[in-house]
Amino acid sequence: MKKQKLIIIGGDAAGMSAASKVRREDTEIEIIVFEKSEYTSYSACGIPYFISGKVSTSEELIIRTPEQFKKKYNIDARILHEVVEVDTDQNRVLVKNSLEKTQFWESYDKLLIATGGKAYCPDVENRAADGIFGVSTLRSGIKINEFIENSKPKNAVIVGGGYIGLEMAEALLIKGLKVSLINRSEEIMNTLDSDMGKTIREAMEKLGVTMYLKEELKHFEVKNNTVSAVVTDKQKIKADIVILGMGTSPNTAFLKNSKIALSEKGAVKVSRTQRTNIRNVWSAGDCAETFHLVSKKSFYVSLGTVANKTGVVAGKNILGQKTTFPGVVGTGVCKICSYEVARTGLLEKEAKSLGIDYITATIESKTRAHYYPDAKDICVKLIAERKTGKLLGGQIIGEEGAAKRIDVLAVALTNKLTLQNIIDLDLSYAPPFSPVWDPVQIAARKLIGNQ
Amino acid sequence: MKKQKLIIIGGDAAGMSAASKVRREDTEIEIIVFEKSEYTSYSACGIPYFISGKVSTSEELIIRTPEQFKKKYNIDARILHEVVEVDTDQNRVLVKNSLEKTQFWESYDKLLIATGGKAYCPDVENRAADGIFGVSTLRSGIKINEFIENSKPKNAVIVGGGYIGLEMAEALLIKGLKVSLINRSEEIMNTLDSDMGKTIREAMEKLGVTMYLKEELKHFEVKNNTVSAVVTDKQKIKADIVILGMGTSPNTAFLKNSKIALSEKGAVKVSRTQRTNIRNVWSAGDCAETFHLVSKKSFYVSLGTVANKTGVVAGKNILGQKTTFPGVVGTGVCKICSYEVARTGLLEKEAKSLGIDYITATIESKTRAHYYPDAKDICVKLIAERKTGKLLGGQIIGEEGAAKRIDVLAVALTNKLTLQNIIDLDLSYAPPFSPVWDPVQIAARKLIGNQ
Structure with missing residues (x-):
């Protein structure tokens, strides 16, 4: 055969x-x-940390080279x-x-x-100019680094205030650049509801990022085929380097x-x-x-x-095995400055646009017992179906130890749990890890009271 | 009426x-x-941190006083x-x-x-002597502190190597006492399987705790009605203060x-x-x-x-409302030195004693992407039913950021998830939080391979 x-x-x-x-x-x-x-099997998600210098070489982001695939698996990977x-x-x-x-x-x-x-960019004038980068491949990460070293850009403009845009804004700040960010909608992080995004924007502004909200990219200006400015519907912003963060x-x-x-x-x-x-x-x-x-x-x-x-x-x-991928619940997580940001399921605005009759509650709590040293702030927003109390989604913003709690909500969504089911969950508790009621349960208790 | x-x-x-x-x-x-x-509504779990000085006053552990209950809720709490x-x-x-x-x-x-x-203690000679303490009420915590201040004990003996015993061993080390711990079974932390408990014992020994394994409390010796030694089936250990950690x-x-x-x-x-x-x-x-x-x-x-x-x-x-408490899955978490320790569901030894045909796998991974700074070690052990692949239990030991992942397994147990269900979960990932496959999923992937 x-x-x-x-x-x-x-x-x-x-x-x-x-x-x-x-x-x-x-x-x-x-x-x-x-x-x-030129590369196989690498972590594109690690690029912002390679740019900021937290990860010192691009090789660290590579999981396996073509040679390793050949040798270990007899896979012929042709770069x-x-x-x-x-x-x-x-x-x-x-x-x-x-x-x-x-x-x-x-x-x-x-x-x-x-x-x-690949990084999305609308079909605007000069979009192919030098100095304009997406962040979706290791090659792009290496090119950004080379560009920074060789051209020594001073002014960075980030187009788009999602995860990648914000991670890159922080990375370029660390590199000593002056960073501006333009964002089409009225609040950054449209992966969250706007009441949650505000906290992150204010933290980034404090760190030194200039935010231009409700501004839309119109085109780029160039000098010697290298970007020199980002033109929006409202102004022209000087740019020696541009990062595209408008999604993939x-x-x-x-x-x-x-x-x-x-x-x-x-x-x-x-x-x-x-x-x-x-x-x-x-x-x-x-x-x-x-x-x-x-x-x-x-x-x-x-x-x-x-x-x-x-x-x-x-x-x-x-291989002929009959298996299926059930799908996702829309979980995402991101670290911006000292903030941890996570979401899963539907946002309030998504529930609204789907015509779902929902209820929502937001709580402030601590990541550890209130008396335990270094208890950090955590804010949890939950959205549930009004009639059934079934969880629809959750968002978390907080400091160290906050975000990974989103996973409990992700499993809850996958299993169609109600708020009462969440309250009943046997989650781990000890003073260094959580209040007696975990913040996600505190949020469920508040929301069930709203039902 | x-x-x-x-x-x-x-x-x-x-x-x-x-x-x-x-x-x-x-x-x-x-x-x-x-x-x-004398106290209402306080956090008994906080007592070890009050003893160590991490929490500076016992008042911080009190959530509400009788006066507050009276005033806010019209509840007549008589201490x-x-x-x-x-x-x-x-x-x-x-x-x-x-x-x-x-x-x-x-x-x-x-x-x-x-x-x-209350702290369990077998009915042995001199068990009511001064200097012997359980750690189940705020009053006992305050008394331990007073005893340390007034009697300046030098040698502490902890009887029992569970959560409370280990937390108190660490607290007393911080207070400058010489700490010994006697443990009846061959490994400490019998809330975990012994292969997991070993890591913690070695860490505590490094910190300076002297461990006596497979030794059983026989009785206490006293001087002036205050404890002076713990007598086991093997030896006599000098003790100026004894903490009971044999369970509740x-x-x-x-x-x-x-x-x-x-x-x-x-x-x-x-x-x-x-x-x-x-x-x-x-x-x-x-x-x-x-x-x-x-x-x-x-x-x-x-x-x-x-x-x-x-x-x-x-x-x-x-109130006449018909509601039920579904029960627990046996989740517990604890911080010992820099280690985070968590368990949920059945241990291997528990599955064995219930006559369940199980499989088990243990993996070592990292709490963050391998290239991200401060990625800490995490070890996950899973136990599943052989025939169905249904999760039976999980144990986690690791450093910062490890233990709270047990919650995903707790929700999985509550919802009777299989290993494949766990692999399919849409858990959050970004380099500062996790490898691409969360360590609990890495463990599930290994274990499903053993099926």
């Missing part, structure tokens, strides 16, 4: 999770990974190979070798698309002419087995859609956790 | 939670609380009043006023028994001649509504039994969280 061939497009979290899973259970199948950049076309009728992909400037067709029996995402969009441009179905946002449509509309083609990670267990809708999210999990599920299904 | 009268015996967590709940929804009922000590007999035929209790040395009967319509627990037993001696049913261990037997075998008598907190949701057996545990929760449930049922 002819040896089967699996081609994987993209050599980071989803692709390499799938590749490793397949190899562990099938020593025969040929596995070829085409990766556009600097970009797939530019997929032909599902003939089961082949067109590959551009950017080192040798060659191009060739490679056939497959099974195909996994795991090309990840799936890397699927090369699929436009293929028969693989994409969502409106360009994400690959997949079933719960991570299979696309084509029988022998799967997709996983930041280039694919996922399912939101609370809103019960298809959902696009760009997260390392989801990439790893969907990669493994794709791998299992490629 | 005659005003109803609720009598509550015991003015700490369970009793006062019930009292407050009842008062919030019934402004008419008369509420009298008889409390043996230094000990109930010595309960007569359920005539609906009355015999009360000893230890200040005025008087005794009187008080009638009730409804009765709540919330007398808590319910304060129910005064019920021995009543019609209220007690368990073999002396805990008040209650239904899920916290009602005793007598129609108008409830019980909650450390004096009552609870239900273990994993072993499906009645269970005695002494914990502030359970006291608060069962107190509220008792209060609701006293």
